[in-house]
Amino acid sequence: MVQQQDALPVAKAISEGKKAERKLGWLLCAPAALVMLAVTGYPVLYALWLSFQRFDLKYPDQREFVGLDNYITVLGNGYWWTAFGVTVLVTVVSVAIEFVLGMGLALIMHRALVGRGLVRTVTLIPYGIVTVVAAFSWRYAWTPDTGYLANAITPDGAPLTEHASALAIVVLAEVWKTTPFMALLLMAGLALVPDDLLKAAAMDGAGPWQRFVKVMLPVMKPAILVAVLFRTLDAFRVFDNIVVLTSGAQDTSSVSVLAYNNLIKGLNLGIGSTMSVLIFIAVALIAWIFVKLFGTAAPGSDDKGRR
Amino acid sequence: MLGRGCDQQPGGPIVRVRRTRRAAVLGASLVCASALTACAPASSANTVNLYSAPEENLQQNVDRCNAESGGRYNIVYHKLPRDADGQREQMVRRLAAGDTGLDILYLDVTWVGEFAEAKWIREWTGQDKADVERGTLQGPLQTATWDGKLYAAPKNTNVQLLWYRKDLVPEPPETWQEMIAGAQRLKQEGKPHWISLTGAQYEGVYVHFNTLVESAGGRVISEDGRTAVVDDGAVQAMQALRDLGTAGVTSASMNNAKEDDARQEFETGQAAFQLNWPFVYASMVEKKPELVDKVGWARLPGLRPGVPSKSTIGGANYAVSSYSTKPDLAFEATKCLRNPESQKFSALNDGVPPTIESVYAEPEMAAEYPMRDTILEALKDPGVRPVTPAAQNVSTVLSKMLSPIGEIDPQPTAVRMRTEVQNALESKGVMP
Numbered sequence: 039m040v041q042q043q044d045a046l047p048v049a050k051a052i053s054e055g056k057k058a059e060r061k062l063g064w065l066l067c068a069p070a071a072l073v074m075l076a077v078t079g080y081p082v083l084y085a086l087w088l089s090f091q092r093f094d095l096k097y098p099d100q101r102e103f104v105g106l107d108n109y110i111t112v113l114g115n116g117y118w119w120t121a122f123g124v125t126v127l128v129t130v131v132s133v134a135i136e137f138v139l140g141m142g143l144a145l146i147m148h149r150a151l152v153g154r155g156l157v158r159t160v161t162l163i164p165y166g167i168v169t170v171v172a173a174f175s176w177r178y179a180w181t182p183d184t185g186y187l188a189n190a191i192t193p194d195g196a197p198l199t200e201h202a203s204a205l206a207i208v209v210l211a212e213v214w215k216t217t218p219f220m221a222l223l224l225m226a227g228l229a230l231v232p233d234d235l236l237k238a239a240a241m242d243g244a245g246p247w248q249r250f251v252k253v254m255l256p257v258m259k260p261a262i263l264v265a266v267l268f269r270t271l272d273a274f275r276v277f278d279n280i281v282v283l284t285s286g287a288q289d290t291s292s293v294s295v296l297a298y299n300n301l302i303k304g305l306n307l308g309i310g311s312t313m314s315v316l317i318f319i320a321v322a323l324i325a326w327i328f329v330k331l332f333g334t335a336a337p338g339s340d341d342k343g344r345r
Numbered sequence: 346m347l348g349r350g351c352d353q354q355p356g357g358p359i360v361r362v363r364r365t366r367r368a369a370v371l372g373a374s375l376v377c378a379s380a381l382t383a384c385a386p387a388s389s390a391n392t393v394n395l396y397s398a399p400e401e402n403l404q405q406n407v408d409r410c411n412a413e414s415g416g417r418y419n420i421v422y423h424k425l426p427r428d429a430d431g432q433r434e435q436m437v438r439r440l441a442a443g444d445t446g447l448d449i450l451y452l453d454v455t456w457v458g459e460f461a462e463a464k465w466i467r468e469w470t471g472q473d474k475a476d477v478e479r480g481t482l483q484g485p486l487q488t489a490t491w492d493g494k495l496y497a498a499p500k501n502t503n504v505q506l507l508w509y510r511k512d513l514v515p516e517p518p519e520t521w522q523e524m525i526a527g528a529q530r531l532k533q534e535g536k537p538h539w540i541s542l543t544g545a546q547y548e549g550v551y552v553h554f555n556t557l558v559e560s561a562g563g564r565v566i567s568e569d570g571r572t573a574v575v576d577d578g579a580v581q582a583m584q585a586l587r588d589l590g591t592a593g594v595t596s597a598s599m600n601n602a603k604e605d606d607a608r609q610e611f612e613t614g615q616a617a618f619q620l621n622w623p624f625v626y627a628s629m630v631e632k633k634p635e636l637v638d639k640v641g642w643a644r645l646p647g648l649r650p651g652v653p654s655k656s657t658i659g660g661a662n663y664a665v666s667s668y669s670t671k672p673d674l675a676f677e678a679t680k681c682l683r684n685p686e687s688q689k690f691s692a693l694n695d696g697v698p699p700t701i702e703s704v705y706a707e708p709e710m711a712a713e714y715p716m717r718d719t720i721l722e723a724l725k726d727p728g729v730r731p732v733t734p735a736a737q738n739v740s741t742v743l744s745k746m747l748s749p750i751g752e753i754d755p756q757p758t759a760v761r762m763r764t765e766v767q768n769a770l771e772s773k774g775v776m777p
């Protein structure tokens with residue numbers, strides 16, 4: 039917020055009062071900035087430092103600096119790439135489905151004539167349920183004998199014990215859970231589309247589909263990109279659904295699950311931190327691609343953020 | 346989970362002003378919620394903090410020991426999370442930070458090597474050691490030993506048995522192959538035929554594998570817990586597991602089944618055999634009494650005819666934290682918590698088999714433990730999982746490679762297993 043204030047065009051000669059005001063601004067935001075550095079900057083740097091070491095809590099005496107060895111180990115490991123593939127797959131597929139469904143929901147919510155509030159509230163229910171709780175109910179639903187879904191779809195299969203079907207269920211659980219979030223962001227985007235524009239397009243003879251593709255989508259672009267970016271970053275860190283549904287069995291671990299296993303279960307701070315750093319890099323890369331290549335604007339900023 | 350493990354202790358200093366006290370409790374809860382900081386309540390000099398798994402009647406043992414000590418120590422029982430991973434994580438996290446608020450720790454039998462190597466627990470020596478060793482079964486004692494030194498006191502043990510339907514199979518199968526053949530025969534006859542076991546990708550599948558490896562006289566890890574071996578016995582064990590996985594006599598969700606799922610499968614009457622811990626008997630008595638008379642028990646099936654199996658033993662040990670500020674009291678309190686009287690009480694009320702042999706002969710045991718002789722027999726010829734600091738990593742790596750059991754390819758898997766287990770032992774590789 040303060041930075042925004044700062045970015046305002048400043049008159050050539052700054053009066054004494056203005057100067058004092060700016061100084062005060064810095065002073066006021068300093069504690070927040072320091073806290074941010076301490077709680078986010080320090081752990082990130084510490085993880086980076088750990089990732090260059092062989093450091094296993096079980097063998098405290100054997101701690102040593104190993105340079106990039108951990109990165110070579112992780113990047114040369116099949117488990118890591120399997121998990122990476124799973125993560126990318128879950129991310130791409132779930133975000134794509136969520137986008138289509140979310141757009142549909144947003145249009146419905148936007149145009150709902152009766153009970154608009156009720157419709158919006160009902161749609162948001164899945165997003166309000168704690169992921170782990172929802173995941174447990176999915177797990178039971180897909181377990182043969184105790185669940186209502188497993189036997190309905192596959193008479194004597196156990197979908198959670200097969201690689202492909204288990205992944206499909208993970209994606210389904212993710213989609214069910216976060217489509218409302220997508221819809222909410224898209225609905226905010228829909229509100230940006232001026233009615234006059236649509237009316238004008240209709241006057242010019244554009245059909246509903248043309249109005250949607252040629253008018254609404256371009257106007258909504260910033261909102262769409264923000265929504266897709268947020269969900270992509272979120273989906274890339276998928277963890278709880280997988281842990282509850284399969285605990286990573288049958289090659290369904292995501293990179294986050296793998297990092298957790300190595301760091302918390304395995305107590306291998308070196309390898310685990312390496313994975314965390316790699317995940318951090320991947321997430322940063324995704325954000326960079328969205329911002330630089332697609333021109334996503336940070337929410338709240340103006341057009342200048344875009345290319 | 347606000348304030349878990351921060352119960353205000355009775356006998357603590359009395360806070361006069363009510364509001365202050367409430368604020369203090371709230372404050373403590375908030376600190377605990379961050380789960381990073383020690384949350385030992387203000388304690389008096391004789392407080393011994395016991396961190397143990399939730400056991401319904403453990404508090405009564407604690408109370409009895411406190412009374413017997415005549416005020417020398419006052420054990421406060423803090424409950425750890427219910428699942429093993431959660432228990433281990435809480436203790437590890439706090440020990441890694443050098444937390445002095447933990448005195449007595451509850452360790453699953455597979456964690457002793459790890460905690461000892463990391464220097465988180467104290468060695469038992471002198472009279473304390475002699476007291477623990479006296480009358481304790483060899484198998485459980487082995488699980489408490491690392492590098493030839495005693496690091497914990499066996500609290501309770503556990504061993505899997507074969508539970509079978511006497512009305513379907515008159516004699517329990519002696520070998521793994523015999524059990525599979527029996528189940529296939531029942532299947533042809535259209536009778537309940539499943540073999541229920543813990544086939545999910547977790548410790549449960551490793552337990553079966555270890556039993557089979559030990560029964561075949563094989564090894565996965567060398568005696569000293571430092572090198573991967575994976576010999577011919579391990580290959581035979583993998584073949585046996587694979588044969589069961591492909592025999593068509595397990596439930597569809599066997600590859601996701603843990604202890605309780607296996608128990609349920611058996612209780613619904615679809616299974617003819619179940620490989621599981623004794624807790625299933627108590628559950629059956631309570632939930633399916635009509636099944637109880639039809640069920641027999643025996644030692645787990647082995648690999649060779651005439652050679653009994655070596656069942657993997659489970660259970661828990663108590664250890665004293667290296668960061669404890671009152672180790673003497675902690676050792677003394679631990680001895681009381683695991684003495685014959687305590688173990689008998691826990692066996693009768695919480696269903697955990699004792700580690701002290703004489704307890705099995707107590708008259709009260711007959712009613713609750715009709716299978717106690719079989720348990721004792723299996724315990725005296727146990728298959729102990731290799732003790733190593735990397736037990737958790739080894740278990741994760743192995744369960745990954747053994748799951749799903751129907752797709753194990755024994756020879757190539759053995760080659761991979763040698764590398765990956767060795768990596769796990771040296772904390773070099775990546776855990777799946």
